[in-house]
Amino acid sequence: xxxxxxxxxxxxxxxxxxxxxxxxxxxxxxxxxxxxxxxxxxxxxxxxxxxxxxxxxxxxxxxxxxxxxxxxxxxxxxxxxxxxxxxxxxxxxxxxxxxxxxxxxxxxxxxxxxxxxxxxxxxxxxxxxxxxxxxxxxxxxxxxxxxxxxxxxxxxxxxxxxxxxxxxxxxxxxxxxxxxxxxxxxxxxxxxxxxxxxxxxxxxxxxxxxxxxxxxxxxxxxxxxxxxxxxxxxxxxxxxxxxxxxxxxxxxxxxxxxxxxxxxxxxxxxxxxxxxxxxxxxxxxxxxx
Amino acid sequence: xxxxxxxxxxxxxxxxxxxxxxxxxxxxxxxxxxxxxxxxxxxxxxxxxxxxxxxxxxxxxxxxxxxxxxxxxxxxxxxxxxxxxxxxxxxxxxxxxxxxxxxxxxxxxxxxxxxxxxxxxxxxxxxxxxxxxxxxxxxxxxxxxxxxxxxxxxxxxxxx
Numbered sequence: 001x002x003x004x005x006x007x008x009x010x011x012x013x014x015x016x017x018x019x020x021x022x023x024x025x026x027x028x029x030x031x032x033x034x035x036x037x038x039x040x041x042x043x044x045x046x047x048x049x050x051x052x053x054x055x056x057x058x059x060x061x062x063x064x065x066x067x068x069x070x071x072x073x074x075x076x077x078x079x080x081x082x083x084x085x086x087x088x089x090x091x092x093x094x095x096x097x098x099x100x101x102x103x104x105x106x107x108x109x110x111x112x113x114x115x116x117x118x119x120x121x122x123x124x125x126x127x128x129x130x131x132x133x134x135x136x137x138x139x140x141x142x143x144x145x146x147x148x149x150x151x152x153x154x155x156x157x158x159x160x161x162x163x164x165x166x167x168x169x170x171x172x173x174x175x176x177x178x179x180x181x182x183x184x185x186x187x188x189x190x191x192x193x194x195x196x197x198x199x200x201x202x203x204x205x206x207x208x209x210x211x212x213x214x215x216x217x218x219x220x221x222x223x224x225x226x227x228x229x230x231x232x233x234x235x236x237x238x239x240x241x242x243x244x245x246x247x248x249x250x251x252x253x254x255x256x257x258x259x260x261x262x263x264x265x266x267x268x269x270x271x272x273x274x275x276x277x278x279x280x281x282x283x284x285x286x287x288x289x
Numbered sequence: 290x291x292x293x294x295x296x297x298x299x300x301x302x303x304x305x306x307x308x309x310x311x312x313x314x315x316x317x318x319x320x321x322x323x324x325x326x327x328x329x330x331x332x333x334x335x336x337x338x339x340x341x342x343x344x345x346x347x348x349x350x351x352x353x354x355x356x357x358x359x360x361x362x363x364x365x366x367x368x369x370x371x372x373x374x375x376x377x378x379x380x381x382x383x384x385x386x387x388x389x390x391x392x393x394x395x396x397x398x399x400x401x402x403x404x405x406x407x408x409x410x411x412x413x414x415x416x417x418x419x420x421x422x423x424x425x426x427x428x429x430x431x432x433x434x435x436x437x438x439x440x441x442x443x444x445x446x447x448x449x
């Protein structure tokens with residue numbers, strides 16, 4: 001009985017957060033017209049980094065491909081190619097209630113474990129389905145988590161560097177496949193393999209009716225080690241985020257791709273496992289031959 | 290040595306694919322299903338035929354139904370050009386023609402080179418895609434002709 005008001009209060013907070021995000025998305029998409037793809041592909045704004053952390057430098061050593069190196073040359077100095085590594089993810093303090101454990105292909109010997117309060121925990125994410133095999137992050141670490149900020153149709157999005165598979169400059173065209181969902185731009189052949197390119201504007205804010213196919217895009221952001229990549233128009237900066245700097249999404253959120261919002265950066269933090277699960281759930285099973 | 294090579298070839302056979310162009314993309318179909326390639330010829334419309342049927346042609350005395358491949362793939366319509374071809378194929382024990390923008394070449398692909406991509410199709414046509422392959426600096430979309438039509442549609446074609 002005594003807990004009843006708390007539940008209501010929690011729901012109200014969720015509603016306020018939801019409204020805030022809605023306003024953020026509206027405000028962001030009302031910004032000036034996005035940059036043309038051809039322009040984006042050749043010139044990059046060089047901004048002073050808001051935060052330059054040591055961990056970013058250590059990531060540089062893991063840069064893994066020629067294409068990645070090319071991208072590095074054209075990106076702001078703070079943008080480096082992260083390769084998810086166990087070393088990057090600090091082992092969280094073992095909580096009393098560990099909800100689940102995921103393994104990565106690199107971290108078989110010492111898989112990171114999920115804190116129950118971690119918003120990236122798939123148990124918090126909407127929907128069932130097969131959990132996506134990915135890392136979890138220790139947002140409560142005093143050093144925080146480095147995130148890359150990029151822009152899609154005026155909206156700033158942040159992705160944690162440990163869950164960033166790579167940033168690729170758009171060199172070759174994307175091959176569209178017929179009959180696909182409106183948020184699929186097609187298949188792109190990178191040096192590391194084929195990626196299915198997602199029209200981030202169509203997927204994240206379909207109600208705006210924007211499409212990167214029309215407005216253009218300059219970069220692909222690969223989600224962890226998955227075959228999925230988000231198309232974006234601009235790479236902005238890297239910042240270090242700590243748990244308290246993020247307004248985490250409520251459990252009633254209808255946006256499984258959203259981990260929370262970062263008011264200081266006016267950006268939305270992507271829940272990479274949630275987004276990957278959302279994409280995976282939309283894959284049609286292969287028809288029998 | 291030759292036995293090992295033979296085993297490898299059996300495990301990873303080389304397949305031939307006829308490639309054609311549609312809306313600036315290159316598609317491939319199994320060469321074993323292609324009977325011949327014709328220049329564009331006048332196609333006689335068939336009253337009451339389904340929308341995906343352009344009509345019929347006379348192929349050395351035989352009537353062959355021609356499919357509107359663009360419509361079938363959900364692509365916009367386009368005018369015919371000098372490059373337009375009718376590819377005569379055999380699928381589901383039927384001989385039909387498919388209209389394409391141009392026929393490109395025959396390529397050799399190892400089975401292992403063919404990759405599947407996550408199919409996020411929300412239309413029936415998405416199931417026609419058998420896989421993709423990177424060849425000659427471009428992505429080749431491989432089409433499964435058998436799935437281009439449902440069983441009912443193949444039956445319907447037979448009745449035309």
